[in-house]
Amino acid sequence: MLKSPKFLWLAILVLLAGLGFMTNKFIIAGKTIPSKDDRTAILVTAEERTMILGEMRKFLETIQGISEATAKGDLETVAMLAIDMGNESPNVSPSLMGKLPIEFKSLGSATHGLFTDLGETAKGGDANAVLRDMGNLMLNCTSCHADNKFVIEGTAEAKTQ
Amino acid sequence: MTKSCKLPWLVSLVLLVAVLTMGYMFLLRGNVVASNDSRTAIVVTADERDLLLAEMRGFLEAIQEITEAIGDADMETAASSARAVGAAAAQGVPVALMGKLPLEFKTLGLSTHTLFDELAMNAMDMGDENIMITSVGTLLQNCTSCHAGYKIIAEPPVN
Numbered sequence: 001m002l003k004s005p006k007f008l009w010l011a012i013l014v015l016l017a018g019l020g021f022m023t024n025k026f027i028i029a030g031k032t033i034p035s036k037d038d039r040t041a042i043l044v045t046a047e048e049r050t051m052i053l054g055e056m057r058k059f060l061e062t063i064q065g066i067s068e069a070t071a072k073g074d075l076e077t078v079a080m081l082a083i084d085m086g087n088e089s090p091n092v093s094p095s096l097m098g099k100l101p102i103e104f105k106s107l108g109s110a111t112h113g114l115f116t117d118l119g120e121t122a123k124g125g126d127a128n129a130v131l132r133d134m135g136n137l138m139l140n141c142t143s144c145h146a147d148n149k150f151v152i153e154g155t156a157e158a159k160t161q
Numbered sequence: 162m163t164k165s166c167k168l169p170w171l172v173s174l175v176l177l178v179a180v181l182t183m184g185y186m187f188l189l190r191g192n193v194v195a196s197n198d199s200r201t202a203i204v205v206t207a208d209e210r211d212l213l214l215a216e217m218r219g220f221l222e223a224i225q226e227i228t229e230a231i232g233d234a235d236m237e238t239a240a241s242s243a244r245a246v247g248a249a250a251a252q253g254v255p256v257a258l259m260g261k262l263p264l265e266f267k268t269l270g271l272s273t274h275t276l277f278d279e280l281a282m283n284a285m286d287m288g289d290e291n292i293m294i295t296s297v298g299t300l301l302q303n304c305t306s307c308h309a310g311y312k313i314i315a316e317p318p319v320n
Contacts, residue, residue, distance in 0.1 A: 135229025
């Protein structure tokens, strides 16, 4: 067997360190700073913030539609609204993805999954089970809002967190 | 009309205009600017923004608890969660902040607190799950229309 040159091992070590650093920065940590209201401030551009808040308003509107349809006993509409939202995949740019901490990404993805689960529950025809699923799904909303906020990078607000 | 009679009329007119202007500014219009996402931006201080957003998170948490409680047919929990964000909870809003909020926003906010109180009463008096989930739907309509129409932005801090 040929002896590997030492510099190759060194290169592998440097590349591994780089990969670890980038994984932490862009996949795990995101672009965040602590906020004075005990939440984590995620720093994004104004357009990215508008996009994310728009996505959240879609969640809220879907939950409103589900409540209204459940009250009318229209579980078919509930299933349709929930499954549509479950299938929706927001167009998040790689740059924005890199700014979102892993907990936020996991919660967002889990919330879409919970909408799909709720849709399946609705197909079973049990309104109370739908409400329990909705309560469970909304725990994702409350915990995410309790822990995170979006702040526009470079603004005075970002500097006074 | 004598000259001495004209002065009180003039003063009254000026005062009336001032009262109407202030009423319009602080009761109807609020401190608002147009926003590039076709919503209305309400301009407040950073602390006032934190207060308003915390209040909204309180609404969201209450709706989550109420929904789960209705699903479990636990009317007592539904009532206590609703009462916690009822009209009594709206008393702590500072007057200065009230002046910055447009009338429609204030009306929506107050009606939301009142709807929570009604929901609490329904939970205790009737305990009808269908009526309650209808109320949750109505409440959420207030949330969606307010979020679709408004955003709260912080004015730059004064140095």
